[in-house]
Structure formats: C-alpha cells, structure tokens
Amino acid sequence: MNPRQISGNDSVSEVLSKTTQSRAWLNIDQAFPAHSQSITLKVSAHIPGSSPAVVDVFEPAFKRLTEMTQGAIQVQAFWDGSLHPERAGIQALQSGLTDMCPVYSAWDATLFPAAQALSLPFIFDSAEAATAVSEELYHQYFKADFERQGVLMGRMVATSEYNLFSREPIRTLEDLQGKKIACSNGVESDLFKALGALPIGCSTPEAKKQFESQEVFAISISDSAAHTVGLYRFANYRTSANLVRVNLEYGLSHHFFNQLTPTLKPIFNQWLRSLAQAGAQLFYGLAGARGCEAFQQHGMEFITLSPAEQLRWRKQVEPVEKQLITQLEKLGYPAQELVQAIKNSAKKYSHKTSDELMQETLTHPFTNLLP
Numbered sequence: 001m002n003p004r005q006i007s008g009n010d011s012v013s014e015v016l017s018k019t020t021q022s023r024a025w026l027n028i029d030q031a032f033p034a035h036s037q038s039i040t041l042k043v044s045a046h047i048p049g050s051s052p053a054v055v056d057v058f059e060p061a062f063k064r065l066t067e068m069t070q071g072a073i074q075v076q077a078f079w080d081g082s083l084h085p086e087r088a089g090i091q092a093l094q095s096g097l098t099d100m101c102p103v104y105s106a107w108d109a110t111l112f113p114a115a116q117a118l119s120l121p122f123i124f125d126s127a128e129a130a131t132a133v134s135e136e137l138y139h140q141y142f143k144a145d146f147e148r149q150g151v152l153m154g155r156m157v158a159t160s161e162y163n164l165f166s167r168e169p170i171r172t173l174e175d176l177q178g179k180k181i182a183c184s185n186g187v188e189s190d191l192f193k194a195l196g197a198l199p200i201g202c203s204t205p206e207a208k209k210q211f212e213s214q215e216v217f218a219i220s221i222s223d224s225a226a227h228t229v230g231l232y233r234f235a236n237y238r239t240s241a242n243l244v245r246v247n248l249e250y251g252l253s254h255h256f257f258n259q260l261t262p263t264l265k266p267i268f269n270q271w272l273r274s275l276a277q278a279g280a281q282l283f284y285g286l287a288g289a290r291g292c293e294a295f296q297q298h299g300m301e302f303i304t305l306s307p308a309e310q311l312r313w314r315k316q317v318e319p320v321e322k323q324l325i326t327q328l329e330k331l332g333y334p335a336q337e338l339v340q341a342i343k344n345s346a347k348k349y350s351h352k353t354s355d356e357l358m359q360e361t362l363t364h365p366f367t368n369l370l371p
Contacts, residue, residue, distance in 0.1 A: 002350050012286070021359050038074045042075075069267055089102050098253070100251070104184075106246040112145045132277070133345040140341075151252065152251065155249070155272045160284040162220045164218045165238055167237070173196065173316065189201050191317050191320055194320055224284050281358065
C-alpha cells in the first residue's frame with residue numbers, strides 16, 4: 001500500500017493532507033453567470049441531496065464547470081431519486097429525461113460483463129488509483145458494453161474498499177456461513193458465495209431497507225455510503241476484510257454531448273476526468289474517514305481480521321478470478337488480457353500520490369473516453 005494514497009484506516013487529518021489538489025479544484029465560491037447561449041446539463045441520482053457526494057463534490061464541481069466554460073454550461077441537478085428510479089438511468093439517458101446519471105456496472109453484470117473485472121480482489125491500493133485505472137482502460141475494454149446500451153461514459157469512479165456492517169460480530173469465516181449478505185451483483189456476489197455466504201444483490205437504498213428490517217445479516221458497503229444512509233444507527237460492528245471495491249459509473253446522454261461545440265468538448269472532458277478523481281478522493285476518502293469517526297463515536301466496534309484469518313479468506317476467494325475469466329472468454333472478451341492489463345495499470349498507478357493523480361487530470365486528462 002502506498003502511504004501517500006488514501007487508506008481505509010486513515011484519519012480525517014491524514015486524508016486532508018493527501019488531497020490538497022482535489023480540494024483546491026473544488027474550492028470555488030460561486031458559479032459563473034449563464035448567458036443567452038448556455039447549455040443545461042441535467043444531472044440526476046438516487047443519492048440524498050445532503051450527502052457529502054453532493055455537498056462536497058458535485059455542487060462545487062458544478063460551479064467549477066460553469067467557471068471553466070465561462071457560463072456556457074449550466075447544471076440542473078435532481079437528487080433523492082426525484083427524477084427517475086435509481087435503476088432506470090439508461091432509459092432516462094436514452095429518452096433525454098436526464099443527461100448524466102448512475103448506470104452502475106455493479107447493478108447488472110449481464111449488461112456490463114467486462115467491468116466486473118474491476119471488482120476482483122486485492123488489486124488496488126486506493127479508490128483514486130482504481131479510478132485512474134478504470135478510466136485509462138475504458139476505451140479499450142469497457143466502452144463497447146456501455147455504448148451498446150445507447151449511452152456515453154460520463155465518469156468512472158472506483159469506491160474505497162467495502163466493509164461488512166452487521167449487528168453481530170464477523171470475525172471468522174464460520175460467522176459468514178449461510179448468512180445473507182446485501183452486496184452488489186457480479187464479482188462481489190461471487191466472492192461471498194465462495195466464502196459460504198448467501199449474497200443478495202441490491203443497490204444501497206435496497207440494502208439499507210433489508211438491513212433495517214433484518215432480512216439480511218450484513219451489508220457490504222463503503223464507509224462513506226454507510227454513513228450517508230445512516231447504517232451506524234443499526235449496525236454494531238464493522239469488519240474490514242478488504243475484499244472488494246466496485247466501480248460506480250455515471251453515464252452521459254448523446255443528446256447533451258452532441259450540443260457541445262468543438263471548443264467545449266475538451267473542456268467538458270477535462271472536467272469529467274477531474275470530477276472522477278475528486279469524487280474518489282473526497283467522497284470515498286475524506287467522507288469515509290469522517291464516517292469512521294461517526295461510527296466510533298456511536299460505539300461501533302471495528303474488527304480487523306487476524307493475519308491467519310485474512311489468509312483463509314484469500315484462499316477461499318482465489319477461484320473467483322479464474323471463474324470470471326472463463327465466463328468472459330465464453331462471451332468473447334479477451335479476459336486474460338483484460339485482467340493482466342488491470343493489474344499492470346494498477347501497479348503503475350500504485351506509485352503515484354493522491355495529489356499527483358489529481359494533478360494528472362488537470363494537466364494530462366484522458367481524452368478517449370468520449371467521441
């Protein structure tokens with residue numbers, strides 16, 4: 001683990017020291033005023049308007065976008081699922097109801113098979129490094145699946161490592177056997193199957209409802225999301241297994257992108273690349289650290305698996321990578337090449353600091369995610 005990237009065990013002060021570039025980019029007081037030829041970007045999501053993802057990332061980023069485009073692009077945002085159901089993002093983008101919204105590959109492995117490889121365990125050091133990897137490899141390996149759905153890629157953001165939140169302690173493999181775990185579809189579900197649990201594929205709002213009603217034993221989720229939805233009011237334990245992180249993509253409508261002039265397109269692309277990195281660092285990093293402080297203040301017990309127990313879990317999930325490669329090859333994907341490319345890219349970015357990763361989006365943004 002690169003100590004200059006954000007760890008799931010970092011304190012708030014440690015995360016602050018690592019994210020000076022992201023926070024500087026989002027430090028903007030007011031949006032540039034609109035003018036008569038302004039284009040409106042409609043952004044929608046199921047996340048609460050009070051979430052740090054909105055307050056600390058999206059809202060200041062919208063101001064930065066209007067400043068970067070001198071008012072040519074304005075933003076209209078819809079939160080709390082107020083514009084469309086959370087899983088209806090593709091249809092909403094296709095119809096023009098919205099211009100940018102979640103189309104998470106973790107919600108439907110059948111639509112986005114290749115992106116499941118980004119959830120294989122023990123590859124990435126941090127959310128920001130995993131985000132850089134996913135965006136770097138998007139054009140070559142993931143673009144076809146997303147554009148087949150009639151949408152463009154807005155931004156790819158990898159989460160921090162997911163933890164298990166439960167009412168009863170999870171310290172060993174035996175504590176998981178036969179227990180229902182709310183988690184993402186795809187690779188994460190396969191990981192919990194390999195561990196002997198019963199994965200229940202669902203979104204965060206769905207998982208919260210099932211946990212509150214005690215339909216599931218535990219939820220696998222990031223610290224920042226767990227804090228945002230108030231899981232600490234119901235969960236007594238947080239078990240860190242560092243098994244998985246997922247990619248939470250926001251799709252973009254062709255209708256909006258086609259309105260942009262040749263001058264605006266590269267500016268908008270740079271904004272998206274910086275938004276992705278800032279989101280990884282400040283929601284999954286900083287908001288996650290603040291969430292952990294809240295969990296501890298609420299009396300939640302933090303459980304870290306012993307080295308011997310971690311090794312048991314690792315051995316149990318080893319077959320999942322080969323299983324995914326076999327599945328993808330049957331579907332015609334260059335699976336071995338893809339997984340190796342992810343590992344190679346992860347190794348390259350593991351040497352960067354969080355600030356360096358953000359700076360690269362400002363000076364050398366990826367330019368091949370959009371047409």
